[in-house]
Amino acid sequence: MPRQAGSRSSCPTLGVTADMLRSRLFLVSFALVAGIGLGGYLFSDSRPRSFLALSNCNSCYRPNDLAGLLASAGIQRATAAVPFVVKETDRCVAIEHPFRKARFHFVVFPKKDIKDIADISVDDQQYILDCLAVIRALVIEKGLRSYRVETNGPGLQHVTYLHFHLVSSDGHAQPRAAADAPQAARH
Numbered sequence: 001m002p003r004q005a006g007s008r009s010s011c012p013t014l015g016v017t018a019d020m021l022r023s024r025l026f027l028v029s030f031a032l033v034a035g036i037g038l039g040g041y042l043f044s045d046s047r048p049r050s051f052l053a054l055s056n057c058n059s060c061y062r063p064n065d066l067a068g069l070l071a072s073a074g075i076q077r078a079t080a081a082v083p084f085v086v087k088e089t090d091r092c093v094a095i096e097h098p099f100r101k102a103r104f105h106f107v108v109f110p111k112k113d114i115k116d117i118a119d120i121s122v123d124d125q126q127y128i129l130d131c132l133a134v135i136r137a138l139v140i141e142k143g144l145r146s147y148r149v150e151t152n153g154p155g156l157q158h159v160t161y162l163h164f165h166l167v168s169s170d171g172h173a174q175p176r177a178a179a180d181a182p183q184a185a186r187h
Contacts, residue, residue, distance in 0.1 A: 068160030072113040075161075079111070087138065091130040094138060097165070104142055106166040108134055114162040116154050135166050144168040 074082055079093055086106065087094040097105035110127035114120055120128060135149055147168035154160060 062160075064158055065160045067158070068115065071109070071159050071161045075109050076111055076113065087134050089130055089134060091127045092134050094134050094166075102167045102169045104138075104144060104147070104166070104168040104171055106135075106138055108138075108164040108166065110162060115160050116157065116162055117151060118153075119162070131164055135164060138166055142168070142171045144171055146170045 075093055079085070079088060082093060082095060084096040084098060085093060086096055091111050092108060093111060094106050094108045097107050108131045110124070110131050112124060112127045114124055114127070138144070139147060144166075145168075147166060147170075150165050150167070151162065
């Protein structure tokens with residue numbers, strides 16, 4: 001029987017029309033293009049990490065490298081979505097450690113993708129100095145006296161992204177005046 005003008009073709013066994021297939025194909029194509037565009041935006045300022053190093057699997061993509069890449073995108077592009085933020089500047093963000101082992105445990109991240117101390121360049125200087133200013137402000141605000149500031153090398157990092165830990169079990173009931181804190185570190 002010949003097909004009439006204006007009729008829709010369909011697959012009777014699946015109950016799917018050609019229009020439904022076209023709309024689904026369009027949605028999948030749109031989602032793919034949007035995902036590529038969003039990924040390009042989120043990771044545009046990230047430093048390259050070896051994704052597949054087939055010849056030398058010592059540098060294959062590890063879970064902490066993936067965590068570092070995601071941290072980089074989150075800190076640079078979506079700081080508002082980062083949990084536990086206690087202090088933020090244009091170049092740095094400080095959070096309370098979600099699994100702290102001391103009374104005060106902050107993690108301070110530069111807002112530039114730097115993998116570890118060995119990866120720091122001259123252009124990164126302003127970000128590192130700003131992180132130290134934020135650490136200083138936290139020490140003053142919390143009245144810390146016995147504290148540690150540390151960072152881990154790539155073999156000890158759970159997240160391959162340069163960050164500093166400020167850890168202390170003490171603190172004064174009355175922190176020093178906020179006027180002593182650096183102007184760059186604002187809440």
